[in-house]
Amino acid sequence: MNHYFKKILRYAYPYKKYAYLNIFFNILYALFSTLSFVALIPVLEIIFSNERSLGPKPIYEGITSAKDYAQEYLNYFIIESINNHGEFMVLMYMVGVIISLFLLKNLSNYLALFYATFLRNGVLKDLRNALYSKVVSFPLAFYSEKRKGDTISRLSGDVDEVKNSVLSVLEMIVREPLTIIAALIFMLFISAKLTLFVFLFLPISGFLISKVGKSLKKKSLKVQQEQGVFLSILEETMGGLRIIKAFHAEELFQKKFEDSNERFYKHSNQVMNRQNLASPLSELLGIITIGILLVYGGYLVFIDETLEASFFIGYIMLAYNILTPAKAIAKASYSLKRANGSAERILELLEAENTITDIENPVQKEGFDSTISIKNISFKYEDQYVLKDFSLEIPKGKTVALVGQSGSGKSTIANLLTRFYDVNKGSIEIDGVDIKNISKKSLRGLMGIVSQDSILFNDSVANNLKLGKPLATDVELMEAAEISNSYEFIKNLPDGFNTNIGDSGNKLSGGQKQRLSIARAVLKNPPIMILDEATSALDTESERLVQDALEKMMQNRTSIVIAHRLSTIQNADKIVVLSKGEIVEQGKHQELLEKKGVYYNLVEMQSLA
Structure with missing residues (x-):
């Protein structure tokens, strides 16, 4: 045999x-x-x-x-x-x-x-x-x-x-x-x-x-x-x-x-x-x-x-x-x-090897206290490095925006923070603990993600929202829906929160799907929020509703915002401008405009100056 x-x-x-x-x-x-x-x-x-x-x-x-x-x-x-x-x-x-x-x-x-x-x-x-x-x-x-x-x-x-x-x-x-x-x-x-x-x-x-x-x-x-x-x-x-x-x-x-x-x-x-x-x-x-x-x-x-x-x-x-x-x-x-x-x-x-695993007896991190530290990290998907000796400090409660041309490494940072990928060099620490030493479950429990693609499942609205908090009450569902500006359209659905939204949520519009993604992250109530170009695929009206929802959600939270539309990050505590995997500028919106450097040119291209 x-x-x-x-x-x-x-x-x-x-x-x-x-x-x-x-x-x-x-x-x-x-x-x-x-x-x-x-x-x-x-x-x-x-x-x-x-x-x-x-x-x-x-x-x-x-x-x-x-x-x-x-x-x-x-x-x-x-x-x-x-x-x-x-x-x-x-x-x-x-x-x-x-x-x-x-x-x-x-x-x-x-x-x-x-x-x-x-x-x-x-x-x-x-x-x-x-x-x-x-x-x-x-x-x-x-x-x-x-x-x-x-x-x-x-x-x-x-x-x-x-x-x-x-x-x-x-x-x-x-x-x-x-x-x-x-x-x-x-x-x-x-x-x-x-x-x-x-x-x-x-x-x-x-x-x-x-x-x-x-x-x-x-x-x-x-x-x-x-x-x-x-x-x-x-x-x-x-x-x-x-x-x-x-x-x-x-x-x-x-x-x-x-x-x-x-x-x-x-x-x-x-x-x-x-x-x-x-x-x-x-x-x-x-x-x-x-x-x-x-x-x-x-x-x-x-x-x-x-x-x-x-x-x-x-x-x-x-x-x-x-x-x-x-x-x-x-x-x-x-x-x-x-x-x-x-x-x-x-x-x-x-028998395929899982390259991203927990160490023996990993740290079970219950909360986020002070700082996310990205220390001299380098990362490549295949042969070419996407990030090179990249370093960044993100204090608790602050909003940091990452901007730059496509391929500059913005989304890669989000993938590395959540350990969807592991860095090739350097380290990422939360409160001084290397994320490789934190259990994946507790690490990802600290984070909520709203991505450019609203990934929803062929199930009811309620079950999609409960993904991060399975035992959420009806009151909590309603509060999350209101914060995300989605309650108005949910209550008008045939069965409200119990309405099936179809395969990939195809019974909903793009703006509705994105607001449900935000509601899902709000319901989970994590201390760290990662927003990966959350408004880039929306029309103006949907963007306004979603942006309003995002601002409500980011209050009193540490947020990492990856932005394509620069209008969405003008109020960030720090804007980090990337080019080819390296930081070329950083500061507040007005400071960067006054420098008339890379960020200024990006804003000019979007006719927002």
Whole structure:
């Protein structure tokens, strides 16, 4: 078994009782499955045997003569029973025994599958939970390198592939091999010579089946990867539908999707056709063996006369009974090879290193007392430094604005303060404590964020606002809505605070969405507020309402304002002007205007001087 899949099977440990019960009932299934065919031998003896004279009762003389003793005792028992009860009554009894054995066999099969369902779905649940936990714990940098659709594919398609294989593996390593072993034991007992052919057949067929299945893992990996590609295209299409339509790019995206889907189609066909070969190949090999057994068995019955016809027919039935589990093992082994590709992709995500983690026993920061200190930090996303030896002091209760051209590093500072990314050099301290030594939960608990993109979720207004304070009361919701100038439009919604705002809040206008984002930050009531170009995407009227809401929110709070529209930061305690990751000017609005430097030119460009 591939080591990737072994790692996945660790998730079966919490459900081991279901695994044990599954194994127990699979053992019973194998036993009753074999006995149901063995029980046909006495029936055949009753129907075909003309010998009805009762000889002396056979005597057991040791293991070496066990086969002859069993055959003679069976004949003795049948003849005695016929003499006492009649042929038809004995036949009825034996048919009753066979029906009971088949009933027990199928009941065992059902119970084995019943407990396997809990095992399989339990592994699926825990695997998805673990993957989702990883998805939300990874830093933002992880998703700048990965396609979202590929991640979605791993949580859906790959997990389903593994789920289907958990049951296949249980069948492969327990039920089917036990069924074959039980049948072979009885077959060996009936005729060692005939069974020699079966032992020759099993390794040959196993070798041929494994040869066909070798390329399955490689092909199935391509299938799962391509599924990730077209899911990414789908996700991008749905997110950017307005732009696609505006630029008449429907055909371009249709072509991209169809090309990916065509590759998926070809890889899937190759995988399925190889997998479909498992059953007919194993059956063909089995029938060839049955044919050889019929020829050689016929010789033993008619010419050599060392085997009774009823035992020979029972033997052939047992041999044929091996074919079904042999086919199942072949299919399960192919399924396992397919699942190994999916298991590899799942483990790649599960074992990916999270670069932003808490130290052991981190500081649990309950509040903010004095200063945020940014000390000589440098940071790069890839090769080029976005910030170089950047330093800044932000005292408690003050509003500091960061301005500059696009790409000057303004938003990067917000990402570093919240530890969405970690600095490459230098340090950021809150009250003298390096934020790397503060737990991420308590660090982010100190901060509220209102970003340029109003990120809302497909839920009610109330649940979107409660994101930072799940136990907020109706009164607190209303107060936050009033501070953010959003109460007026919320109360006019069909169900007020309980109105669903649609996917990404698309039932609301841009200004309404932004005011809800502010209300969410207000409700959380953090001591530090980060406003990342919170008004840049709004019209004049919406900007006025949002700016008013922001000013109310910033009262008595430490605020870091990243501004594109300079009209929004004229009252800041300090304005820091950045260019190419370095501070070029800092001071109050009027001071900077009087310098007639970079800030003055920025204001001039926005016609605000």
